[in-house]
Amino acid sequence: MTTFNTTKDLDAIKAYANVCFQCGVCMGGCPVARVNDRFHPRRLIRELAIGSSEDVLKGETIWLCAQCHICSETCPQGIGIPDLIIGLRNFAINIGVLPPESFVKNVKQLVETGRLVPPSSRIEQLRDRLGLGRIEQAAAEEVQHLITNTKFKKLVNSKRENQ
């Protein structure tokens, strides 16, 4: 599995996507696609291979992936779709495309609570009733520490100002 950690080579990502023979295994197992018809990993790869990469980068799709890695386990062509999507996200940020609000909200929650999805009061009640005890607080400070030290905040803020 090839990984795209850098934002250097969009052409490499495109060439990689071109290997896909569109069998749809990624889509068959995708938990996001089951609940959100705006996310379609096979079409994302198709668009990258023969369509406009600009549309892909500016679109919402790349931000919807949950990074569960099911598709990269089952893809018969060994395409690491989640890694490819991370590469595209980095690329998008670099050219000043910011994630949609839904994604930003997730990140905010992560920074504030240490969790992408903090347990709701309903879940807390349910746990109480089942005698499962309270969920421990996540280490929000550590996440904040990471985000500051990796200059994530600075990067996002500077891009935001540019817009």
Added chain:
Amino acid sequence: MKNEDIRIGLYVCHCGFNIAGVVDCAQVAKDSEKLLGVVVSKDYKYMCSDPGQEMIRRDVEELDLNRVVVAACSPRMHEVTFRKCVESSGVNPYLFEMANIREMDSWCHSHVPKEATEKAKDLVAMAVAKVRFLKPLDTLKVPVVSKALIIGGGVAGIHAALDLGDMGYQVYLVERSTTIGGKMAQLDKTFPTLDCSICILGPKMVEIARHPNVELITNVEVTKVDGYIGNFQITVHRNPRYIDEELCNGCGECTKVCPIEVPNTYEEGLGPRKAIYVQFPQAIPMRYAIDRDACIECYKCVDVCTEQGRYAIDFGMEPQDMKLDVGTIVVATGYDMYDPGFIKQYGYGVSSNVVTALEIERMLNAAGPTFGRVIRFSDRKEPKTIAFVTCVGSRDKNAQIYCSGFCCMYTLKNAVLLKEHFPEMDIYIIFMDMRTNFKGYEEFFNRAREMGIKFVRGHPDEIFEDPETGNLILSLEDLSKGQPVDIEVEMVVLSQAVVPSKGTKELAQILTVSTDNSGFFLESHPKLKPIDSATDGIFFAGSSQGPKDIPYSVAQGSAAASRSARIMSHDEWEIEPIIAYIDPKKCRNKSVKCGVCATKCPYGAITVLENQEAIVTQAKCHGCGTCVADCPSDAISQQHFTDAQINAQIHAALDKNPEKKILGFLCNWCSYAGADLAGISRHQFPPNIRPIRVMCSGRVKREFVFEAFLKGAGMVMISGCHPADCHYISGNYNAEKRIKPVFKILENAGINPKRLRLEWFSAAEGEYYARIMREMVDFINELGEDTIRAENEKAKPLLERMIKRGT
């Protein structure tokens, strides 16, 4: 012959645009005119064409040429053609040399035409340099044993055996199992006509048993192959049946009294068989066998056989080795079905209602374990809905990368049969692509759709069982709808991939033939020699060379028979005289105890007696040249690959800008063929390599490496077949042993040892060759010309000393 007596004709082929589209052929011909010994230098559109060959013949006559060089395609392609042409014009065929400017130049450097042209000039100069040192040779004639060995009694092997037998040749058909028939005997029906499989195969099997020229030997494995074309000595290991084939008449009384039942492999384990058994009622030979792993030795079978008046059972039978002498070998060892349990998400082995194609094939068979009923195992009910899934383990980089070819068709066949038997059944075929590209196949696909079988384009991400109903849920994207769907069925059939049969790798090593990247046997040329192996006299038929359906396998069986007959129809066969010879004056065994050559020869072709010069037995020598490279007194030489000839090539290759060049020694069987494949597949890499073909990496002397660096080479590569795959059994091991210490010597001399590379790659690894070429050129660029030059300069005295010591 004195230099001034050498008259070389040089011909540069355009090969249409194949070469001329990249290389400036006229320029190559013009610049090469000046090379020592060249009398005439021409370029022409197609040298292999009739007018091209005629041009050579005319020039030989008019200009009194005595050597010919053709710069064209790979010698693996047309060396024989031009040797014949040269011979017909009265010049010894071994006074000819080819420069490979197509596979190794224009095809793999098409993006850099200027450099490719420069490389072509070097390759021509190397060939001209070598041809000047060539000596006329007489071809060796060897007698041909007009018997053939066929390994594997499936449908391909059966047809090869019958054809050769009908032509009047003696045939040994050896089979690993207790019966012939192979995979085809397991099938219910055959596509696209739905003939009953055993009904059409059975008579052919009977014919094998009855044929006066075919000797069938079952329960054997080939363990050793010696010799060469026309004269192979085979050792087969025969496992005992514990039944005397002469005495058993196949009455079957024994099996009735046998108390032991084990799963029947012929029924894919779905039905039982006894410990004393025949695999199926049509088995040939119709003789029982005892499975000693299952047998409890109650001897009830012995009692009943004795009552019948026969004494066929013999528990004292021992395994035995048999020797067979044959002239040609046909390998028809077939394939195995891939075990889909390796890919967990298909649920095979997890849910009992997921079965393989061969399992349902047996169920559909009226004589099969369920007598034609299709049942699912969880509740023994007949399913009302079934899904077939194709490409299970095929076209999958996690399993087999290749398309197994005939799975689409057998999936259609099984679905059509099911629909015929059970018209009410709901049948899905879940497919990625439907490949139906032979006669009558697309029509069969139409028929399946007309019958109401539902086709869904897609591939399941996962198949899981509903624990309550035992039903299976396939989650996939219906590609035509573009939406994720769940399909629930009562039973799933997986169309497994086809993989090389067990033992293919081991047999390849015994035969000293190659396998491809997928593990199937590798043919000599993908288009023009699809039946031949790289070893003369050994042929492939059927799925041993790659997945094939029945008509294709039958055609290949007959083709292999015809290729064998082409050799066996002669009393004698000409073989290349590329063998070792010993200069008795130089051999030091007369005065000191040496005999190194005899220890290196993989064929025992060299005899060394005390106080006598070593002697090469010509008929035993295969011409690898390993003894030549290891002789401490330089007394052995290899015809057509002498030290003088190879040194001449080294000098010519490194004449200009040596620092940028990689001097490569490529073994004829794997590496050179692999490099050819890189060109044939148009893999592009920088043109720094100057290849020298040797028969085996074992031929490469240390002095060649020193000589190359002394001449200023940037890098040197020695390459051969993968360990254990050597065409000459152990040549590559000897090369490794000999070259390993050279890294240290170079380092001591001040040369970066990374500038020498020892590489093993097969004839199938063109892409790998291109990759190591790019790596090596990157390393040259990284070091820089100045460093290379300085290192070489510094090492000069030591290199000179090493060469002197060696000679």
